[in-house]
Amino acid sequence: AQSVTQPDIHITVSEGASLELRCNYSYGATPYLFWYVQSPGQGLQLLLKYFSGDTLVQGIKGFEAEFKRSQSSFNLRKPSVHWSDAAEYFCAVFIQGAQKLVFGQGTRLTINP
Amino acid sequence: DVKVTQSSRYLVKRTGEKVFLECVQDMDHENMFWYRQDPGLGLRLIYFSYDVKMKEKGDIPEGYSVSREKKERFSLILESASTNQTSMYLCASSMAGTNEQFFGPGTRLTVL
Numbered sequence: 001a002q003s004v005t006q007p008d009i010h011i012t013v014s015e016g017a018s019l020e021l022r023c024n025y026s027y028g029a030t031p032y033l034f035w036y037v038q039s040p041g042q043g044l045q046l047l048l049k050y051f052s053g054d055t056l057v058q059g060i061k062g063f064e065a066e067f068k069r070s071q072s073s074f075n076l077r078k079p080s081v082h083w084s085d086a087a088e089y090f091c092a093v094f095i096q097g098a099q100k101l102v103f104g105q106g107t108r109l110t111i112n113p
Numbered sequence: 114d115v116k117v118t119q120s121s122r123y124l125v126k127r128t129g130e131k132v133f134l135e136c137v138q139d140m141d142h143e144n145m146f147w148y149r150q151d152p153g154l155g156l157r158l159i160y161f162s163y164d165v166k167m168k169e170k171g172d173i174p175e176g177y178s179v180s181r182e183k184k185e186r187f188s189l190i191l192e193s194a195s196t197n198q199t200s201m202y203l204c205a206s207s208m209a210g211t212n213e214q215f216f217g218p219g220t221r222l223t224v225l
Contacts, residue, residue: 009153036216041122044156044216045216049213094212099161100158100171101158103156106155
């Protein structure tokens with residue numbers, strides 16, 4: 001069955017530190033992968049997406065993600081976090097036959113000043 | 114910019130009440146979706162619609178129904194609200210043939 005796993009429920013980093021949020025997917029075909037961010041009290045905003053081509057994709061707000069087919073992973077990274085990055089982050093895979101997104105459980109990011 | 118709006122940000126209802134959650138998008142998108150979001154479970158798809166008057170069950174349709182009478186509007190209906198339907202509800206839309214979804218701000222529903 002198709003699924004997305006985000007192993008870390010909650011991560012705390014210091015402002016200015018680097019960040020990596022993990023995402024593993026299970027999907028038989030070539031995946032279309034997404035990272036969304038949800039600020040407190042808000043809906044989801046698309047950070048970046050991977051469809052094909054270069055496995056390192058750049059997104060908004062200085063985020064990037066790397067697709068690794070051999071590891072079934074699509075980890076999100078940022079070299080230096082800002083206090084405004086505190087939010088919940090969701091990884092998702094698009095199921096082409098069913099035309100729907102399957103989301104991971106989410107990772108809540110807290111930034112220490 | 115795509116705009117997806119939801120009728121209420123916060124809603125409090127009593128057990129057994131009929132509840133309507135409304136979602137409107139202004140970009141002429143064919144596809145619309147309803148999710149519920151619970152801590153530790155991420156987003157789970159309740160229902161979706163590819164066109165007016167069409168609907169498809171998602172992963173957790175039990176206790177819910179939907180209505181899509183106009184292209185821009187997609188309603189989620191709780192026929193008889195129960196406390197286990199207390200949750201955040203998110204609506205999304207997308208263009209036909211594409212996979213990027215645009216989300217509304219969400220409705221936090223509390224059922225007492």
